[in-house]
Amino acid sequence: MARQIIISDDNVSDSNEIKRLLSGFGADIIQTLRICSAKELLTKFKTGDIVICDFKLADGNAVELMEWLDHKNIGCNVFVITDVETVADAVTSFRPGAKDYINKRLIRELLIPKIKTLIGRDDDDNFQLLFSRKSDGYLRAYSAAHVVAPTNLNVMIIGESGVGKEPLAHEIYDMSQQCDRPCVLMDCGTLHYLALNNNTKQQPTLLDAVASQFRKAQGSTVILDNIQQLSTDMQSIMLHVIANCKQPPRIIATASPDISEMVIEGGFLSALFYKIKEFTIALPPLRDCQDDIMLLADFYLRHYNQEFHKQVKRFDASAQKEMRVHSWSGNIRELKHVVRVAVLKSRGEIITSKELDFDTPNTGAHIQFKLKKDDEKSKITSAIVHANGNLTQAANLLGISLRTLLVKRKKYGLK
């Protein structure tokens, strides 16, 4: 029988958010607004079931609830959540046996993984450890995702590599009406590879493969990751499959910022582009989400402490300064890597700027490299020089895909 979880919180949006985050775990989730209704349900609970209770509700608080559970001998796991950070509350709730006391800001990174472990979903590869970002730039994109999620519109999420487009695509699906039906993820880089190694005999096979993925997602969702990587052949196949699908699934696609330019230059089929781009969400680069940088760095510091059995406590002022001014061309992926290596290298409890090995050069003003038609050639040349000839890094600096850089380099006869 599935594990039961009660979420007892009179803040409906917090309660819904927790329910959403727990929705894929196979547990029965019940929401209550009051302690008295939680108590009624809890009499049918068994050992191992879970209660997530806000510290203070209109008709009582979590401490009273735990005392009552104790008295009735109901042995379930209680997690107390609160948005008030007072040590006194925490101490009081631990005394009668709260499994954990968690600040509401840390629901995603602390509460959800703990519950996942409790109900034995640690082996779930689809579950990604994510941090609830707080910057205005991210929240704007997130609120657009929130608006479009319950509709049936196809969505295109545009952003540089490593900004977290794929998790946002999954969030839209999680918040959609189809979230209880299967979601099919197609990595367009792999499809591109298949098309490259394609010969005429395989053409129907490729078409069948794509069509069968779309059939699996009928009435639900297909996530097309990095559509700019689709070869022209694959774009035609995709368009054909979408046009001939009896019950076309909703498409959520991710793409790099140069996709519009690819359409103008004929590298991407405009029919497919506009079919998918019914609603667009621009996910800003990490350097434009300043408020997320140190929060994400701290999040990964805790994460890698666990991986390497370290006890690093924080980044010192020099490290924080460098992280704030760095241009993070590789975005969150780069930050994650930098923090991982820094935690591994650190000998004490504090990470200094000496332990930070950035993967990409700091451009200072990344914007300088953004391409405009009139000085495209010189910008490409400087970006390649700046990146010491590393074309992937140069493409990141320019905010375009490697494929587009290769095309442009050829166009201008650059070495």
Ligand SMILES: Nc1ncnc2c1ncn2[C@@H]1O[C@H](COP(=O)(O)OP(=O)(O)OP(=O)(O)O)[C@@H](O)[C@H]1O
């Ligand atoms: N909110 C988050 N909290 C923690 N880590 C995150 C968050 N969002 C993204 N990441 C991490 O950042 C890395 C890059 O994310 P992701 O691959 O989704 O980016 P992307 O924009 O889809 O990149 P690409 O275009 O290269 O595929 C991943 O390792 C992911 O786990």
